[in-house]
Amino acid sequence: MRRNLSWLVLSFTVPMFSQGLGSLKTVVVPKPTNLAIYVRNQDALVVLGKALFWDMQVGSDTRTACATCHFHAGADHRLQNQLSDPNHPFPTNYTLTLEDFPFRRFANAADNRSSVLRESGQRGGSAGVFRRIFSDLAPDGLSEVSVDAVDITGFHIGDLNVRQVTPRNTPSVINAVFNVRNLWDGRASDIFTGATPFGESDDRANVVVLRNGQSVREKVRLDNSSLASQSLGPPMNAVEMSSDGRTWTKLGTRMLALRPLGLQRVDPDDSVLGTRANPEGAGLSGLQTYLSLVQEAFFEEYWALPEVAENFPLFFALAVQAYQATLVSDDSRFDQFSEGNKGAMTAQEQFGQQVFQARGECTDCHRGSEFTDASFSSIAVRGRVTRARTSFLVDTGFFHTGVRPSADDSGLDGQDDFGKPFSIAAAQNPGGPLGISGAFKIPGLRNVEFTGPYFHNGGQATLEQVVEFYNRGGDFPDSPNLSPDVHRLNLSADEQAALTAFLKSLSDDRVRMERAPFDHPELCVSIGHDLQSSGEAYPLSAVDRWAAIPAVGRKGNSVPLQTYEELLQGIGNDGSRAHTLKDACSISQK
Numbered sequence: 001m002r003r004n005l006s007w008l009v010l011s012f013t014v015p016m017f018s019q020g021l022g023s024l025k026t027v028v029v030p031k032p033t034n035l036a037i038y039v040r041n042q043d044a045l046v047v048l049g050k051a052l053f054w055d056m057q058v059g060s061d062t063r064t065a066c067a068t069c070h071f072h073a074g075a076d077h078r079l080q081n082q083l084s085d086p087n088h089p090f091p092t093n094y095t096l097t098l099e100d101f102p103f104r105r106f107a108n109a110a111d112n113r114s115s116v117l118r119e120s121g122q123r124g125g126s127a128g129v130f131r132r133i134f135s136d137l138a139p140d141g142l143s144e145v146s147v148d149a150v151d152i153t154g155f156h157i158g159d160l161n162v163r164q165v166t167p168r169n170t171p172s173v174i175n176a177v178f179n180v181r182n183l184w185d186g187r188a189s190d191i192f193t194g195a196t197p198f199g200e201s202d203d204r205a206n207v208v209v210l211r212n213g214q215s216v217r218e219k220v221r222l223d224n225s226s227l228a229s230q231s232l233g234p235p236m237n238a239v240e241m242s243s244d245g246r247t248w249t250k251l252g253t254r255m256l257a258l259r260p261l262g263l264q265r266v267d268p269d270d271s272v273l274g275t276r277a278n279p280e281g282a283g284l285s286g287l288q289t290y291l292s293l294v295q296e297a298f299f300e301e302y303w304a305l306p307e308v309a310e311n312f313p314l315f316f317a318l319a320v321q322a323y324q325a326t327l328v329s330d331d332s333r334f335d336q337f338s339e340g341n342k343g344a345m346t347a348q349e350q351f352g353q354q355v356f357q358a359r360g361e362c363t364d365c366h367r368g369s370e371f372t373d374a375s376f377s378s379i380a381v382r383g384r385v386t387r388a389r390t391s392f393l394v395d396t397g398f399f400h401t402g403v404r405p406s407a408d409d410s411g412l413d414g415q416d417d418f419g420k421p422f423s424i425a426a427a428q429n430p431g432g433p434l435g436i437s438g439a440f441k442i443p444g445l446r447n448v449e450f451t452g453p454y455f456h457n458g459g460q461a462t463l464e465q466v467v468e469f470y471n472r473g474g475d476f477p478d479s480p481n482l483s484p485d486v487h488r489l490n491l492s493a494d495e496q497a498a499l500t501a502f503l504k505s506l507s508d509d510r511v512r513m514e515r516a517p518f519d520h521p522e523l524c525v526s527i528g529h530d531l532q533s534s535g536e537a538y539p540l541s542a543v544d545r546w547a548a549i550p551a552v553g554r555k556g557n558s559v560p561l562q563t564y565e566e567l568l569q570g571i572g573n574d575g576s577r578a579h580t581l582k583d584a585c586s587i588s589q590k
Helices: 042-054 226-231 248-256 290-297 308-324 333-338 347-357 376-382 424-428 463-471 493-504 564-569
Strands: 116-118 132-137 144-148 207-211 214-218 385-387 393-395 523-533 542-549
Touching: 042 290, 042 308, 132 248, 207 308, 226 308, 248 290, 248 308, 290 308, 333 347, 347 493, 385 424, 393 424, 463 493
Parallel strands: none
Antiparallel strands: 132 144, 207 214, 385 393, 523 542
């Protein structure tokens, strides 16, 4: 079959990078080198990916999308029923307040050996789905049949279950394309093998292909594809999106027959979906289904076969990755300043950049234009394994920074479903010495103004609290695996304020105002529960409270996004901010 490769640069292997801070426009967006094996139309792939990412029909409850945890500057912005704690009891369905932060509070915020006024191992995560068991598809094949299961993990009040909450804070998907590996513990491999997040640990033949009129199984191997690997985790996760026991084939059977975004309004000016929007109601127009979008995007040998639903993980992952690869925020005031517009940053912000690069020692972890050591830029120069100053071996871009003790959450020091370590340092040097326990991926800092709460445990509410954390050298100075780059900085109040101001200069106004490519369809998100039964279908499930995230087109909102601190303080509830979680959901809730 003839391939039209005019849209794809096949010579890409590892892009050239600069280690210094500068405009993100100078950094090449990583792409798989062999995507053309599968994809016939890149534009159609992005359409499919954006629809799938925002579609609530992907969840077993038909109310939970990938975007449910990534709707606000690529992250989560909710307050109620966002806590979990695998190690201790925690307040279920609790509404967080500003006074709850930081989770570990010292008498002197500059001294991590002063008296501890509050100590909590709880995590600020994201509400997912109710604990339910998958039975089968409904007779029409368009919905799922599941039954309530008794929750024994703390996500219940009395006899009523509430939505389960993830054990880690949700990172932003914006600019995640620059990470070699994704997720906090790095388990989403940059090598995509078609069925799981775990890369070459999964060496099965995971795709069905039509060859000479016969269906045969083949292996998949795409490089630079950690976003594809990552995307396959949540849809089958029984906390995040799925009833326990659902399979990708069942999900594919259902989704391929559905109208894309069939419950949600799409703005007719949406930068990707607008020309396909249904002018008479929800979803895309005409007879479009997910199968028809797949047929546009992928070559025939992957969908013109009876087992097409078995290839849904391939379609889903490559499409969602293609969409997320468009979410690059490279036009912040810092970018403009770096490109020569010396009026783009204030004097305080410029001083903050000096602190960031010098006294603050922030570039030890947040280096390069991507502001993370976990990027292709950094690893192209430093390699995948680094020897810390303490002589321990660590995965480049992963550090134990003293947020919590390693015993609370081992992070990188875990194993995938095939018994292989997440850590490359551990795989290459099983005898050590290793500094991976309690280590987590260093996140990028762009748009960090809008992505609170912060750290993998969601334990800090404001950027000021984050700066105080690093100024005191973390919260657990005696942790055995603490990175040597984390120590007391003794910054002055002026230096801390300038550093905070600099971090805000990394916000892209397109993200702030949700202008293209950060526009999106309508979404409804659960914001906690009313404690009453939801009826006969799910007698163990508490009633959801819902908030709308309205559809927005390429021109964006008329008001900026609300920060997490503003949400906690109620600033913007007068209509001066977007995503205040006060808009009523108009989507019918079953």
